[in-house]
Amino acid sequence: MDNFFMLFEEGKYTAELFARKYNLKFQSALNRLSKLKKQGLVTVTGGGKQKRIYTLTNKPQEKTNGFYDVVNKYSKEKLVPKFQHRVIGRYTVEHAIIDGILIGDARTLEATMYLFNHVKNWKRLFDLAKERNVVEEVRALYFKTRKTMKCRRMPKRYVE
Amino acid sequence: MINTKDQEDLFKLISEYLDRDLSCIAIGGTAMMFSNYKTTTKDIDLVFESEKERESFILAIKQIGYKECLLETVYDKWRLNHTEKPLMFTRGDERFDLFVKTVFGYKLDFNQDKIIQRIDFLGKKNLSIFILSKEDLILLKSITGREKDFEDIKTILDLEKFVDWELIIKNAVKQKETNSWILIDLEETLQKLKDSFSLDTGLFELIYTSQD
Numbered sequence: 001m002d003n004f005f006m007l008f009e010e011g012k013y014t015a016e017l018f019a020r021k022y023n024l025k026f027q028s029a030l031n032r033l034s035k036l037k038k039q040g041l042v043t044v045t046g047g048g049k050q051k052r053i054y055t056l057t058n059k060p061q062e063k064t065n066g067f068y069d070v071v072n073k074y075s076k077e078k079l080v081p082k083f084q085h086r087v088i089g090r091y092t093v094e095h096a097i098i099d100g101i102l103i104g105d106a107r108t109l110e111a112t113m114y115l116f117n118h119v120k121n122w123k124r125l126f127d128l129a130k131e132r133n134v135v136e137e138v139r140a141l142y143f144k145t146r147k148t149m150k151c152r153r154m155p156k157r158y159v160e
Numbered sequence: 161m162i163n164t165k166d167q168e169d170l171f172k173l174i175s176e177y178l179d180r181d182l183s184c185i186a187i188g189g190t191a192m193m194f195s196n197y198k199t200t201t202k203d204i205d206l207v208f209e210s211e212k213e214r215e216s217f218i219l220a221i222k223q224i225g226y227k228e229c230l231l232e233t234v235y236d237k238w239r240l241n242h243t244e245k246p247l248m249f250t251r252g253d254e255r256f257d258l259f260v261k262t263v264f265g266y267k268l269d270f271n272q273d274k275i276i277q278r279i280d281f282l283g284k285k286n287l288s289i290f291i292l293s294k295e296d297l298i299l300l301k302s303i304t305g306r307e308k309d310f311e312d313i314k315t316i317l318d319l320e321k322f323v324d325w326e327l328i329i330k331n332a333v334k335q336k337e338t339n340s341w342i343l344i345d346l347e348e349t350l351q352k353l354k355d356s357f358s359l360d361t362g363l364f365e366l367i368y369t370s371q372d
Contacts, residue, residue, distance in 0.1 A: 058319045059196040089282025
């Protein structure tokens, strides 16, 4: 890693604060932050009406694309990741339901319930469930979901 | 040497040759690469939960040309005589060190609560690789006794603002029944680090009292 980029202290900054702290002109600060962002050392939140907040880290942050990203995309109950989950390959809603059941705590299960509305391939879901020995748990969670919210109907052959 | 991209491609390839879903814990350089502490490693260290899982993995890597090799060139005499030594497989520059449950007596916890990162390689079967916390990585690096491990610990400490040394010592104490040298190895590492990273002297007292 370039030593030049290690000079910055980790933490949250606005562009003005970053410029002030490192004695840079505003435009230079933006350029520097942009370079850091390309290296994966900065993540940005905000933009538009909101002020941008830049989070600087000492090591590049990999983007996640696993269970927590799928759940937080579809579920009303948002979860704070217990671990970073990255997937190389095709990770689907069906995979996420199985992972949710395997993680197994109450909050995770509640969030996982919302995923049943987005299942596209019931066969894949039950094949995965069979592999992980959680067929009954999938059914139980599905029936619980049907009782508590509007949910897509499961094909009859998988009900029993 | 293998870089991050090649390592990911290699795991993806292996997942296509597996005959069952597998999960394992990555330690050493591999874990450091997944945690972005470094970009290349010589050896890929993996710990499996059971001998059967390791066998399945070995079957897959043999199909893509990895061959078993001797441990003599890498580990010292004490580790060579250890009952929980790894199996090593190599192909060109890359090398797999494959452990089961323990790393030279250090028992690894496969509980999901302990992991900070999980990487799934979805091929024909699913290969899940778990990454432990930086504290666990440092402790493991302290006990393997290889040349590069001390450098790796320094790399982690250079990049991390806060390392919970008390937790590291507590974890070491928990393991001292099965690994009698663990506190001695850890103390030796801390001695080497104390000047560069201004470690608290209280940590050494904690080790000495725990050793008694």
